[in-house]
Amino acid sequence: MAKAPVLTPQAADFPRWYQDVINKAELADNGPVRGTMVIRPYGFSLWEQMQQEMNARIKKAGAQNAYFPMFIPQSYLTKEAEHVEGFAPELAVVTHAGGKQLEEPIVVRPTSETIINEYFSKWVQSYRDLPLLINQWANVVRWEKRPRTFLRTTEFLWQEGHTAHASYEDARDYAAMIHRDVYESFMVNMLGISVVPGRKTPSERFAGAINTLTLEAMMGDGKALQLGTSHELGQNFAKAFDTRFLTDTGEREHVWQTSWGCTTRMVGGLIMVHGDDNGLRVPPRIAPTQIVVLAVKDDEAVVAKVREIGRELDAVGVRVVVDDRVDTPFGRRAVDWELKGVPLRLEIGPRDLTAGTGMLANRIAGGKSPVELAALTTVVPQLLEEGQALLLSQSEEHRKARTVDVDSIDEAVEAAATGWARIPWAKLGPEGEETLGEQGVTVRCLVSPDGSVPEADDTPDTLAIVSRAY
């Protein structure tokens, strides 16, 4: 029985499939101001799960949460030359407030290095105050020319970490630790995304950084998406804001700093890495709902049973939703849960009660098979972990299958039509990077042949990963 597809098939038009998923799974709407978005409850619950997990990891890394104002005097932005050059074209400016024109225009934060350094310079006195490790969860604004829901929005939500250290080495190591132990670990183990950790080329660095570490993911169509960055800021902002500390030998030195951020863009990445023609597939470890238990039809015993199963699964720590909305046709509900990518769907009808079984649909592995209801509390957690592992291995296989090693710019451009290319950085260099850029292909990051992150831009055997990107 052929049904009209709910979504545009991925193969037909991947960007349109992406927008279809966002609409049909009720993840987000476009906001009234161009480039803004309304994050709907289901979309927000994905972000909340990510927040919760990342927040715990960030605290474990020693950083404390705080909150800085979103209004920054325009003069702060201009203190660090590269920073203002990078962000000036994207700023939103408040010129009037309280019914009057302001004496100095105010900028809505595009990021908070400047305002945070103003306070770090007050709070940091001596080496005893270091390292100073701060994080905030906030909204930021960057005026986007080509906005796209979750991936590039004028206002987005993120966490931004800002730290000050006593030495170059301490700052470098902390930026690398966040990159590896917080970001990469979270993306691989929780989001099930086989990200590639690497180093940005000088032209792709954060405005004001001396080094930017990145995590790049391959989307379903072979394009790249940058999922998080961790920056070494050197002493650039410390010099601009005179953030200094008294060393244990009595000298006043500028601090060494890092900043690092992950955004609501991760929701977009999740959709584009794991989604298929039936909708989203959410990794069980961060799924707001891990299993839905459906009453197939309006039957008192069935409704009682699904509620009982709900309680049992909840008691063993499974995030379960009981769907007993028997007024709504079963098929419509099943399609909706499929669209929303809930990992498991257990369907219970009157005949199942006597058999002591139910039909269990596996959104990640695919397929549908009977399951003993008595075994649910052991089977479900096991299937969830299997689903988690499968998503990660599929992501890794997809990335590897679509990555090729090339030796020339022409080959790299050709490869970027369907995936990623790996090319020796020595054969490319900043000039080759520019040539690629003219054809819409960018260097996503630099990596070492063994997969580690190069410690400098000019390490001899460094490879560049190039592709088209969102």
Add this chain to the structure above:
Amino acid sequence: MAKAPVLTPQAADFPRWYQDVINKAELADNGPVRGTMVIRPYGFSLWEQMQQEMNARIKKAGAQNAYFPMFIPQSYLTKEAEHVEGFAPELAVVTHAGGKQLEEPIVVRPTSETIINEYFSKWVQSYRDLPLLINQWANVVRWEKRPRTFLRTTEFLWQEGHTAHASYEDARDYAAMIHRDVYESFMVNMLGISVVPGRKTPSERFAGAINTLTLEAMMGDGKALQLGTSHELGQNFAKAFDTRFLTDTGEREHVWQTSWGCTTRMVGGLIMVHGDDNGLRVPPRIAPTQIVVLAVKDDEAVVAKVREIGRELDAVGVRVVVDDRVDTPFGRRAVDWELKGVPLRLEIGPRDLTAGTGMLANRIAGGKSPVELAALTTVVPQLLEEGQALLLSQSEEHRKARTVDVDSIDEAVEAAATGWARIPWAKLGPEGEETLGEQGVTVRCLVSPDGSVPEADDTPDTLAIVSRAY
């Protein structure tokens, strides 16, 4: 041994004492843009605890979190006449973005009724979509003439709930339920504040509401602080934004709505209700740190012992910090924990190890006495609960002792010099309210003689609670 006080005594200058606590306990700094604040890690940890607790209660009340853009087209604000009149003087306006002047100025949300109704009118089709229960945690901006840290800041953090219902009664009951079961319950049971629930007079209502329920708390100096409000919006915004639904009899009717919010102002309230001349006193149930275990001096066995005690208390669910910073003088650390209001402080020195005891300072009840280390895991949770109860009863006694029943406006003004006055609303009325207002005294809320919330403005035996307010 007389020491110079760290803080201005409350009796000498209460507002200055408040600012001193905020500075010395490192709760917040003033932001660079007038009226904004930087919430420092310890201040933010208080807010995080409140958020976590309230968020759980809000979810239990059936509301789902979402996120709406902070940028609202100016035209939205003007759709509801009272609303724009109330908020226009406080708006911050973005006129330039992305290097260009905008065609339509954008307002930074002072609250989100307008933008949310724009989407409710798309999402709500039939009675099956109701009630629609949404909450968001966000920053909002209201340009304040007389800013004061935490209490009135240009940008503040809050949660705002927005709901749509099929009938007047459903909306009324939901607003009342949030007021009672989420807000009042949280403030009494978690913050230990003996709030008074009441109804705002027409002149004090939220701009656009048909009824505003409030929770008023008495500060240490006898003034009032409004800690949270829950509004019945009637059909005002529904009509302005044409938010309608198809009833089960096939008619298209406007929805009935509520909105409700609590803000970072609660942190200010917490300070001013429970604080004393030695600093903050944090209610144990929301204290980020419930007990600090201090190593009195640099001794290997002592440091090992405090760490061991830390692990033991952590294992029974107590939020504990181990202070083994033996480089810093003991007295300075003790004063700092006192300033920060950590409920219990356990001091361990070398002699305590042989005795198997420690000195336990009780920040809430006051005093310091020896405690058996072997009994800590039972004694500490008990003392924390006792401290929680004590703060609430002190708050209640203070409020009752400083509240008087009066019969005339003159008496009310006199009473408001040191506390609250209760006066029959029939003797005051809107005109008396205006007369009071000219002398800096406001009607905080209307209550019934039995303490319940009156169901209308003109209920015969209604009492008005009047006072000066923050």
